[in-house]
Structures are given as structure tokens and as C-alpha cells.
Amino acid sequence: xxxxxxxxxxxxxxxxxxxxxxxxxxxxxxxxxxxxxxxxxxxxxxxxxxxxxxxxxxxxxxxxxxxxxxxxxxxxxxxxxxxxxxxxxxxxxxxxxxxxxxxxxxxxxxxxxxxxxxxxxxxxxxxxxxxxxxxxxxxxxxxxxxxxxxxxxxxxxxxxxxxxxxxxxxxxxxxxxxxxxxxxxxxxxxxxxxxxxxxxxxxxxxxxxxxxxxxxxxxxxxxxxxxxxxxxxxxxxxxxxxxxxxxxxxxxxxxxxxxxxxxxxxxxxxxxxxxxxxxxxxxxxxxxxxxxxxxxxxxxxxxxxxxxxxxxxxxxxxxxxxxxxxxxxxxxxxxxxxxxxxxxxxxxxxxxxxxxxxxxxxxxxxxxxxxxxxxxxxxxxxxxxxxxxxxxxxxxxxxxxxxxxxxxxxxxxxxxxxxxxx
Amino acid sequence: xxxxxxxxxxxxxxxxxxxxxxxxxxxxxxxxxxxxxxxxxxxxxxxxxxxxxxxxxxxxxxxxxxxxxxxxxxxxxxxxxxxxxxxxxxxxxxxxxxxxxxxxxxxxxxxxxxxxxxxxxxxxxxxxxxxxxxxxxxxxxxxxxxxxxxxxxxxxxxxxxxxxxxxxxxxxxxxxxxxxxxxxxxxxxxxxxxxxxxxxxxxxxxxxxxxxxxxxxxxxxxxxxxxxxxxxxxxxxxxxxxxxxxxxxxxxxxxxxxxxxxxxxxxxxxxxxxxxxxxxxxxxxxxxxxxxxxxxxxxxxxxxxxxxxxxxxxxxxxxxxxxxxxxxxxxxxxxxxxxxxxxxxxxxxxxxxxxxxxxxxxxxxxxxxxxxxxxxxxxxxxxxxxxxxxxxxxxxxxxxxxxxxxxxxxxxxxxxxxxxxx
Numbered sequence: 091x092x093x094x095x096x097x098x099x100x101x102x103x104x105x106x107x108x109x110x111x112x113x114x115x116x117x118x119x120x121x122x123x124x125x126x127x128x129x130x131x132x133x134x135x136x137x138x139x140x141x142x143x144x145x146x147x148x149x150x151x152x153x154x155x156x157x158x159x160x161x162x163x164x165x166x167x168x169x170x171x172x173x174x175x176x177x178x179x180x181x182x183x184x185x186x187x188x189x190x191x192x193x194x195x196x197x198x199x200x201x202x203x204x205x206x207x208x209x210x211x212x213x214x215x216x217x218x219x220x221x222x223x224x225x226x227x228x229x230x231x232x233x234x235x236x237x238x239x240x241x242x243x244x245x246x247x248x249x250x251x252x253x254x255x256x257x258x259x260x261x262x263x264x265x266x267x268x269x270x271x272x273x274x275x276x277x278x279x280x281x282x283x284x285x286x287x288x289x290x291x292x293x294x295x296x297x298x299x300x301x302x303x304x305x306x307x308x309x310x311x312x313x314x315x316x317x318x319x320x321x322x323x324x325x326x327x328x329x330x331x332x333x334x335x336x337x338x339x340x341x342x343x344x345x346x347x348x349x350x351x352x353x354x355x356x357x358x359x360x361x362x363x364x365x366x367x368x369x370x371x372x373x374x375x376x377x378x379x380x381x382x383x384x385x386x387x388x389x390x391x392x393x394x395x396x397x398x399x400x401x402x403x404x405x406x407x408x409x410x411x412x413x414x415x416x417x418x419x420x421x422x423x424x425x426x427x428x429x430x431x432x433x434x435x436x437x438x439x440x441x442x443x444x445x446x447x448x449x450x451x452x453x454x455x456x457x458x459x460x461x462x463x464x465x466x467x468x469x470x471x472x473x474x475x476x477x478x479x480x481x482x483x484x485x486x487x488x489x490x491x492x493x494x495x496x497x498x499x500x501x502x503x504x505x506x507x508x509x510x511x512x
Numbered sequence: 513x514x515x516x517x518x519x520x521x522x523x524x525x526x527x528x529x530x531x532x533x534x535x536x537x538x539x540x541x542x543x544x545x546x547x548x549x550x551x552x553x554x555x556x557x558x559x560x561x562x563x564x565x566x567x568x569x570x571x572x573x574x575x576x577x578x579x580x581x582x583x584x585x586x587x588x589x590x591x592x593x594x595x596x597x598x599x600x601x602x603x604x605x606x607x608x609x610x611x612x613x614x615x616x617x618x619x620x621x622x623x624x625x626x627x628x629x630x631x632x633x634x635x636x637x638x639x640x641x642x643x644x645x646x647x648x649x650x651x652x653x654x655x656x657x658x659x660x661x662x663x664x665x666x667x668x669x670x671x672x673x674x675x676x677x678x679x680x681x682x683x684x685x686x687x688x689x690x691x692x693x694x695x696x697x698x699x700x701x702x703x704x705x706x707x708x709x710x711x712x713x714x715x716x717x718x719x720x721x722x723x724x725x726x727x728x729x730x731x732x733x734x735x736x737x738x739x740x741x742x743x744x745x746x747x748x749x750x751x752x753x754x755x756x757x758x759x760x761x762x763x764x765x766x767x768x769x770x771x772x773x774x775x776x777x778x779x780x781x782x783x784x785x786x787x788x789x790x791x792x793x794x795x796x797x798x799x800x801x802x803x804x805x806x807x808x809x810x811x812x813x814x815x816x817x818x819x820x821x822x823x824x825x826x827x828x829x830x831x832x833x834x835x836x837x838x839x840x841x842x843x844x845x846x847x848x849x850x851x852x853x854x855x856x857x858x859x860x861x862x863x864x865x866x867x868x869x870x871x872x873x874x875x876x877x878x879x880x881x882x883x884x885x886x887x888x889x890x891x892x893x894x895x896x897x898x899x900x901x902x903x904x905x906x907x908x909x910x911x912x913x914x915x916x917x918x919x920x921x922x923x924x925x926x927x928x929x930x931x932x933x934x
Contacts, residue, residue: 163925164915191927216927223926267933272887274933281929323929324887325872325880361887364829364873390829390869393886395898396907400865403822404829407786407812425890426911427922443822447812450747451786458747464815465694465746465783468847476817485818489848493586500849503585504645505613505638507703507745511689511696 093127096351099311100126103135107144115151116456125149129348130380132355134185134209136310139248143207145184147313147355148382148415152456153445154184156211156384156418157438159202165428166192168201174434175202181438182481183419185251187211191220200247209250211315214240215279229282230289237295238302245310252312253357254303255279256296257339258319263287263294265332266320273324276360280319300343307352314347314354315384316340321360324392328362329370334377341377348379355382355416358409362388367405371412384416385409398424399440406441410448417441442481471497471508515549518773521733522548525557529566537573538878547571551770552802554777556607556631558732561670565629567606569735569777570804570837574878575867576606578633578806578840579860585645587850588614590623596856597624603860604903605841607673609633613642622669631672633737636662637701651704652711659717660724667732674734675779676725677701678718679761680741685709685716687754688742695746698782702741722765729774736769736776737806738762743782746814750784751792756799763799770801777804777838780831784810789827793834806838807831820846821862828863832870839863864903893919893930 094101104111104123111133112119125131131151135144147154157178159171171190178186185208190198195217203210218236219229241252255277258266263284266275275281283294296303307314320336322328340356347354356378362370367388375383388405389398402420410417421429421437429437449457460479467475473490477483490499498506516523526533526545533555534541547553553573557566569576579600581593593612600608607630612620617639625632640658641651663674677699680688685706688697697703705716718725729736742758744750762778769776778800784792789810797805810827811820824842832839843851843859851859871879882901889897895912899905912921920928 162922163927164918164922191925219927229932272884273891274930276929278924278927278929278932281932282927285932324890325883326887364833364869365875391865391872392883392890393868393901394865394903396902396904396911397861397865400822400825400862401869404826404866404869407826408830411786422907423911423923425921425923426908427915439819440822443813443816443819444826446815447786447823447826450813453787461747461814462694465748468746468814469695479815480818481816482818485844486848489818489845493849496586499847500584500586501845501847502700503613505585505641505700505704507698507700508696510651510700510703510707 093351097308097311099137099308100133100351100353103137103144103311104133107135111144111146115146117151122146129344130382132313132353132382134250134313136245136248136250136312138246138310139203139210139250141207142209142250145209153410153449154416155182155438155441155445156185156187156416157183157434158187158189158418159434160188160190161192161198162428163192168193168198171198172201172205174431175206177431177434178438179206179208181435182442183208183438185209185211189213189216191216195220199244199249203248211251211253212244212249213253213279214244215255215282219282229285232286234295238306241303241306245306245312249312251315253279253315253317254296255283255317255319256300256303256343257316257336258283258294259297259339260287260293262320262332262335265330265335269332271330271332272326275320276323277317277319277321279317283319297339300346304347304350304352308350311353314352316343316354316356318357318359321358322362324361325363328359328366337374337377341379344378344381355384358383358385358414359388360386361392362390362405364390364404364408367408368412371409371414375413382415383413384418385414386418387420389420395425396422398422399437403440403444406444407447410445411451417445439482446481469508515773519730519733521559521731522555522773522775525559525566525733526555529557533566533568537568539573544568550802551766552804554735554775554804556672556735558667558670558672558734560668560732561625561632561672563629564631564672567631575832575871576838577604577860577863577867578607578609578838579605579856580609580611580840581856582610582612583614583620584850585614590615590620593620594623594627596853597628599853599856600860601628601630603857604864605630605860607631607633611635611638613638617642621666621671625670633673633675634666634671635675635701636666637677637704641704651707654708656717660728663725663728667728667734672735673737675701675737675739676718677705677739677741678722678725678765679738679758680705680716681719681757681761682709682715684742684754684757687757691754693752693754694748697742698745699739699741699743701739705741719761722768726769726772726774730772733775736774738765738776738778740779740781743780744784746783747785750781750788759796759799763801766800766803777806780805780807780836781810782808783814784812784827786812786826786830789830790834793831793836797835804837805835806840807836808840809842811842817847818844820844821859825862825866828866829869832867833873839867861904868903891930
């Protein structure tokens with residue numbers, strides 16, 4: 091059976107978007123189908139998300155960038171998050187995740203889905219955990235069947251992809267929590283599930299009932315993003331038993347998902363020293379059969395709060411070069427507070443730069459062509475042409491406003507090396 | 513003859529600073545001497561720079577960061593540059609270069625030397641070119657003996673290191689200017705010299721009279737920074753004949769300098785695709801006998817004006833891992849205008865992050881220790897301890913001001929993964 095026979099909703103999504111996708115990715119339609127068939131690429135798009143513009147991730151498609159937005163219990167302004175959604179979109183994000191954990195989550199989510207054509211992702215366990223927290227109850231009290239119900243509801247609402255922490259098991263939770271990690275478990279969902287398992291002495295229901303998740307995903311073509319609840323949150327924790335224990339599970343589940351025609355991606359680290367990035371990415375890719383890899387960073391140092399978009403961009407560029415497909419942005423606010431509007435823009439830009447750097451390093455034609463266009467424009471001191479090639483054209487106008495009558499810029503003035511050649 | 517016998521001024525500088533340097537670098541005194549003997553490390557410090565705090569560069573010393581400041585013909589406010597000097601210092605720069613090309617250059621330079629204990633670098637040809645430009649004359653009109661005179665004067669004033677473009681020769685200038693580069697020559701000094709050579713049909717006097725430069729350097733222990741006038745300014749120009757032609761010359765000159773006991777560093781690129789960074793750094797290091805390598809970027813993409821500190825940090829981290837010793841910062845203003853105060857800070861921080869990432873990747877103990885301290889503090893949600901380990905402690909206070917009474921941060925609130933483990 092083909093992937094389209096197993097997953098007819100995906101076929102419907104593909105049929106209405108194939109032409110645009112093929113053009114955007116400069117890929118033949120047949121190539122895209124075969125990548126999806128092999129589970130090496132996914133097409134993000136739930137038909138219940140009205141006007142969604144499906145996005146291809148993996149298999150050599152352009153590397154995509156996701157922006158995380160959403161309320162927190164301490165900073166809860168839905169309007170501010172809607173504004174950030176617009177800014178993420180304007181800055182060139184390919185997808186957004188609504189990670190809200192404060193306020194009326196259903197209202198926020200459905201509003202975001204109606205506001206944007208970009209695929210929207212969520213982490214359904216957050217909504218469940220919030221309901222319990224609102225009643226003064228703890229993560230270990232959660233009735234996990236509510237997570238499946240939440241997934242179903244959010245699928246119906248139109249959520250395009252969902253993080254589910256299906257790979258963290260009792261042994262992994264024990265490794266991550268008790269076996270000498272510097273920083274333990276740093277994933278919110280992973281931490282909730284680890285606590286649930288360790289307090290209740292029971293296996294992770296998202297793992298034992300993985301089949302239920304597949305059934306829900308199939309109904310709405312929800313792309314599963316298999317979460318890395320045990321990702322390292324410190325350089326000194328990278329590559330330990332906890333981490334790989336989970337990746338092994340994720341690899342098995344990716345195979346099961348592919349067999350059922352369910353689209354799935356794998357989530358990756360985290361905090362990883364630059365010398366280990368390639369090994370991590372290739373290791374995860376090989377354990378998960380080449381499924382699209384969606385990474386958060388990796389941050390190559392731990393001590394850069396306020397500048398984590400930069401530490402993350404260094405790791406992400408190396409990761410893209412090694413095979414990562416999808417970058418979750420990090421903003422300057424990471425580890426400190428919710429990002430503000432400017433942080434969202436800075437985060438998207440840093441990720442887009444990392445993606446471009448990685449793609450140029452792989453010799454991808456489209457990535458090299460735009461660099462060449464930029465340099466050709468620079469050689470002519472043609473600022474309008476530079477704006478067409480720049481990752482953020484607005485910066486050129488903003489920074490040149492005082493001397494825009496000049497051909498050269500205000501750094502060198504008449505000593506401009508390019509002008510000296512003319 | 514030992515390096516101290518050949519260069520007694522260096523001996524004097526070393527003698528008064530050796531204890532501090534050994535402690536700062538966690539290196540034995542004998543080790544430092546032997547690195548200088550081999551030309552693999554240099555001690556920046558001209559005794560005429562009152563109160564200078566000498567800085568060791570190369571040979572496994574902590575990777576250093578330089579901040580470029582200085583006026584331009586279009587943005588000429590000495591006071592603003594003095595302020596930037598202070599900000600660079602506060603942000604953790606190890607050295608500054610005064611690249612002023614507007615206003616009273618002697619006044620600006622001597623004021624900067626009196627303001628800071630950090631080693632100060634310059635590019636003497638700028639002052640000469642400005643004198644000619646002020647009289648309406650062109651770079652090809654320059655009497656190059658004035659460059660040697662300018663070096664002598666600036667050595668007397670106390671300048672600690674100077675960029676001299678001694679490696680660009682007539683053949684290299686021809687390659688760089690006429691042989692199909694996308695962006696030609698992008699170094700200001702390189703561009704002036706190329707124009708001088710090509711218009712006058714004569715060889716570069718800084719190359720033919722290299723010995724004169726060595727004599728001046730010896731008098732003041734000026735560390736020569738052999739400039740890469742032909743560095744690539746576009747990804748598509750990296751690694752071409754022009755670039756390597758110059759590096760070959762620089763390698764020969766580094767040998768000549770070492771034979772005379774003159775301290776010298778090599779300047780490196782530029783714009784280089786991430787896949788070529790390691791080959792570039794190792795290639796330059798091997799052609800120049802392991803002399804300290806001082807790099808500008810490398811920028812791993814061309815089209816990120818407004819964010820070049822990020823593209824530069826990606827390249828610099830990879831370069832440090834491959835052996836680069838000294839990072840010249842790039843600011844968000846690069847390619848667009850002079851940096852403002854905030855740009856200076858952002859540039860220094862991005863370079864410090866790249867240096868730390870590269871050092872952590874090399875497994876350097878001091879670099880790994882500080883990361884571990886940060887993560888241990890994070891595990892305890894101990895914000896004061898985090899501030900001690902962070903590259904910029906002020907960001908922690910600035911961003912946490914609204915919720916500083918809470919143990920957790922405002923990103924996750926009660927859903928803090930670390931708190932869930934407690």
C-alpha cells in the first residue's frame with residue numbers, strides 16, 4: 091500500500107498543494123511523493139486549518155524555520171502573542187508553534203489558526219497539564235487518556251503538527267533524573283512525563299499506546315513531532331544514556347508511523363558542544379531511518395543567556411550541514427523570559443542565517459545563487475539589488491538613512507574598497 | 513640568539529607582565545617564552561603605551577577578541593568613538609583597533625592610547641591615505657616612504673600592533689582585481705595598495721622593503737599584523753589564486769620576522785563558506801608556520817547585512833576549533849555604516865560566544881568549566897551564580913526585572929522543567 095492509500099488525508103493535502111510545493115522546492119512532484127513514501131519528508135498541513143499553506147520538511151527540501159510563541163503563566167497577553175505571530179511571519183518563519191500555557195488556550199489556539207496560513211504546531215500535554223495545575227493538581231495526577239482527547243480536539247481545530255513525547259520511558263526517565271546529569275530533564279513535556287512515571291511507577295502511556303496516537307494523526311494528517319524529552323540541556327549532559335535511550339525508542343516509533351502512513355518528524359537537541367554536533371545529527375538520523383529532523387539549537391555553549399540565538403545559530407549551521415531539516419528558533423530571551431516582539435524577529439533571523447549557512451556549505455544551488463547575487467550587487471554598490479538579496483532588506487534602509495545619497499556606506503566613505511576599484 | 517636577545521624591548525615587556533600573563537593563561541612562564549621563541553605566540557604591548565596590559569595571542573592562549581572602532585569621513589565624532597572604546601572594554605574585548613579615517617587622527621589615537629590599558633592596534637596606511645585625500649590626491653599618488661614614517665611615529669606614540677599589507681604583490685593585485693572575482697578586493701588597505709601597484713606598474717614597497725618594517729617594529733615591540741589585503745569578500749571568491757598568492761608571501765615574511773625576533777600575526781578571512789573554514793584556517797596556519805592567526809569572521813554567508821555578527825560568529829566558532837587564535841569582531845552594522853554603541857557591545861559578545869564555542873569544542877578545560885558552572889547554577893535556579901558564569905550578567909537582571917521575586921523564569925512559570933524535578 092502506498093502512503094496515499096494509508097493516509098488519504100495526506101493525499102488530499104498533497105493534491106491541492108503539490109504544484110506550489112514543487113515550485114517552491116524546485117523538486118519534481120514524483121520526487122516529493124517518493125520522499126514521503128520513504129518517511130524522509132513530511133508535508134505539514136491539516137485540512138481543518140482553513141487556508142493552510144502546506145510546508146514540506148526534510149529530504150533535501152529547503153531547511154525550514156519555526157518560531158515558538160505563546161503565553162506563560164507569568165506573562166499572559168494573548169494580543170501580544172498574536173502580534174508576535176505576525177512578526178514571525180513577516181520575518182520569514184515557515185511555521186509557528188503555539189506553546190501557550192496561560193489564559194484560555196482553546197481561544198488562543200483557534201485564533202492563531204484563523205490568523206495564519208503557516209502550519210501551526212502545539213504540544214497537547216501542555217493544555218492537559220494546565221487544566222490540572224488550574225485545579226491545584228500536579229503532573230503526576232494526570233489521567234493520560236486526556237492527552238489523547240486533547241490531540242483529537244486540536245486535530246479537529248486544525249493543528250498541523252504536534253509534539254508528543256513518546257520516546258521517554260521509565261528507564262530513560264530514571265537515567266535522566268537520577269544518573270548524574272548536570273541539569274537533569276529540561277523539556278517541559280519530558281519533565282512532566284518523567285515525574286508522572288517516576289511517581290506512579292508506570293510506563294509512559296504515550297509510548298505504550300502509541301497506536302492510539304497514530305490513529306488520531308491519520309484522521310487529520312497531523313504530523314507527529316516525536317519529542318526529545320531527554321535532550322541534553324547542558325554541554326556536559328550531551329550524548330548520555332538517557333538521550334540515546336529515547337532516540338532508540340523514537341527510531342522504532344518512526345518506523346511504526348511510516349508503516350501506517352503517518353507523517354512524523356524527530357526532535358533533536360538541545361545543548362551540544364560544537365565538536366559533537368555532527369555525530370549527534372548523523373547518529374539521530376541513522377537511528378530514525380532518515381526521518382525529518384527538527385532541532386532546537388543546538389546551543390554550543392551554556393552561558394550565553396541574552397544571546398542564545400547566536401549560540402544556537404552556531405550549532406544550527408553545523409547541524410544543517412550534517413543533515414538537520416527543520417530549525418526551531420531560539421531567541422535572545424531563551425532561559426530568561428518570554429521573547430518580546432523584537433526577540434521574535436531576532437530569533438527568526440538568526441535561524442534563517444544558520445539555515446542559509448548550512449545550505450551554502452552543502453553546496454545547494456539556490457543557497458549559493460542568492461549569496462552570489464548579494465555580492466554582485468555589492469560590487470556595483472547597488473543598494474536596491476542588495477535589498478533584493480538580503481535576509482532582511484529593512485536593515486539596509488534603516489541603517490543607511492543618514493547617508494543614503496552616497497553610493498558608498500558610512501563605514502569607509504571615500505575609502506570604500508569597492509569604490510577604489512571602480 | 514634567543515628571541516629576547518633579538519628583541520630586547522619584548523623582553524622588557526615580558527618581564528613586567530609575565531606573572532600576570534602566566535596566571536591569566538594558566539601557562540608556565542617557560543611555556544610562554546618557548547611559544548614566542550617559535551613565533552607561535554605574540555605578546556601585544558608597546559612600552560610607550562603607558563600602563564598597557566600586555567595580551568598574549570596564539571599558541572593555545574585563551575582566544576582573544578578585538579573590537580574595531582574609529583571615525584569615518586561621513587561619521588566623524590571622536591567623542592562617540594571614545595565612548596565605544598569604553599563599551600568595548602566593558603563588554604570584554606581584549607584589544608581595540610583605532611581605524612579612524614576622519615578628523616584629527618593623531619589626536620584621536622593618542623587620546624585612545626591614554627584612555628585604555630588594552631593593547632591598541634592601527635593600520636598606518638590609513639593616516640597616509642587620508643593626508644593625500646585631504647589634498648584631493650589619490651592612493652596611487654602616495655609616496656610609500658610616508659607609511660614607514662607613519663609607523664615610526666605611531667610606534668613612538670605607543671601603538672601596540674599594526675596591520676601592514678606586506679603580502680599583496682603585483683601578481684596578487686592583478687589576480688584580485690582582474691581575474692574574475694565576484695567582488696574584487698575588499699580590504700581598504702589592500703585596495704589602496706593594489707590601485708597603487710596597478711596604476712604605477714610597480715611592486716608593493718611594503719613587501720620589497722619589509723626589512724624596514726622589521727626595524728621599526730623592533731624599536732617599540734610593535735606586533736606586526738600582516739594584513740590580508742586579498743581576503744575573499746564573497747563566498748564565491750574564497751580560496752582563489754589571489755588569496756593564496758598573498759598567504760604564501762605572508763608565510764615567507766612571518767619566517768623573516770621570526771628570524772629577526774619581530775613578533776607577527778597573520779590576518780585571515782573574510783567571507784568563507786562553512787564547509788571551507790577548516791581548510792582555510794589549517795591551510796593558512798601551515799603556510800605561515802603556525803604564527804598566531806587573527807581573523808575577521810569568516811562570514812559564512814554574504815547576504816546578512818544587519819546580522820553579520822551572527823554570520824561571523826558561525827564562521828569564527830568553526831575557525832577557532834580549526835586553530836584560529838584571535839577574533840576581530842563584526843558588528844550588526846558591518847557593510848552598512850559605522851557601528852553605534854549597542855552594535856559594539858553586540859559585536860564583542862558575538863565574538864566572545866564564538867571563541868567560547870570553539871574552545872569548548874577543543875575540550876579546553878577553562879572553557880568547559882565555565883559551562884558546567886552555568887548549568888549547575890541553572891539546576892539550582894540560582895540566578896546570582898548564573899550571573900557569575902554568564903558572558904553578560906547584565907542581561908539576566910535586565911530581562912528578569914518583572915519577575916525577579918520568582919525562582920523560575922517567566923518563560924515557563926510553574927511549568928519550569930527544572931522546578932518540576934525539585
